[in-house]
Amino acid sequence: xxxxxxxxxxxxxxxxxxxxxxxxxxxxxxxxxxxxxxxxxxxxxxxxxxxxxxxxxxxxxxxxxxxxxxxxxxxxxxxxxxxxxxxxxxxxxxxxxxxxxxxxxxxxxxxxxxxxxxxxxxxxxxxxxxxxxxxxxxxxxxxxxxxxxxxxxxxxxxxxxxxxxxx
Numbered sequence: 001x002x003x004x005x006x007x008x009x010x011x012x013x014x015x016x017x018x019x020x021x022x023x024x025x026x027x028x029x030x031x032x033x034x035x036x037x038x039x040x041x042x043x044x045x046x047x048x049x050x051x052x053x054x055x056x057x058x059x060x061x062x063x064x065x066x067x068x069x070x071x072x073x074x075x076x077x078x079x080x081x082x083x084x085x086x087x088x089x090x091x092x093x094x095x096x097x098x099x100x101x102x103x104x105x106x107x108x109x110x111x112x113x114x115x116x117x118x119x120x121x122x123x124x125x126x127x128x129x130x131x132x133x134x135x136x137x138x139x140x141x142x143x144x145x146x147x148x149x150x151x152x153x154x155x156x157x158x159x160x161x162x163x164x165x166x167x
Contacts, residue, residue, distance in 0.1 A: 001160055008153035009068055015146060016065025022058040026051050045128040052125075053136060060139040064146035067154065085165075088158045095151045095158075103151070107144040114141055 029051050036042040066072055079090060116122075117134040124131050 001156055005153050005156050005160070008149050008156075012064040012068040012146065012150045012153070015061055016068070019058050019061045019065075022054045026054045026058070029054065045126050046124075046130050049125060049129040053130060053132075056136060056139055060143040061146060063143055064150040067147060067150045085162075088162060092155060092158050095155045099151050100148065103144045103148050107141055107148075110137075110140040110144075114138055 029047065033044070033047050033051070036044070036047070063072075079087060082090070114134075114137045117137045120134075121131075122133040122137070125133060
């Protein structure tokens with residue numbers, strides 16, 4: 001089980017390591033867009049959309065890594081006051097009955113839109129924009145799959161920890 005956990009964590013870690021560079025690319029692109037607009041009087045819708053694409057990619061593909069790092073927002077009214085066993089129970093409940101069903105529903109309901117977008121190779125959001133909305137929409141199922149894989153790793157880690165503690 002530990003090998004599977006390591007493999008799943010490795011997927012999230014690798015993806016997170018790759019997409020984090022988009023934050024720097026976004027910063028540079030936005031800086032160049034502002035310079036081009038205000039210094040040279042040049043504006044490009046495609047350049048502006050590139051920042052949107054990078055932002056979406058960073059957050060959608062980085063969500064699994066954020067879950068690995070326990071970096072998602074959590075309401076800690078009771079959680080902080082609990083012992084490890086209580087925290088594990090809440091986390092297990094959250095993964096199995098909240099996160100997993102939500103990701104599966106999102107995957108199911110978004111698939112027709114993503115599939116149709118690929119069938120027509122859906123074009124730009126705005127006239128003169130990037131001609132790859134189908135790629136942008138593909139981030140939705142990728143997000144769901146990456147979060148589900150990391151959630152599985154978290155569940156297995158909790159079960160392994162519980163087995164070790166109780167066994």
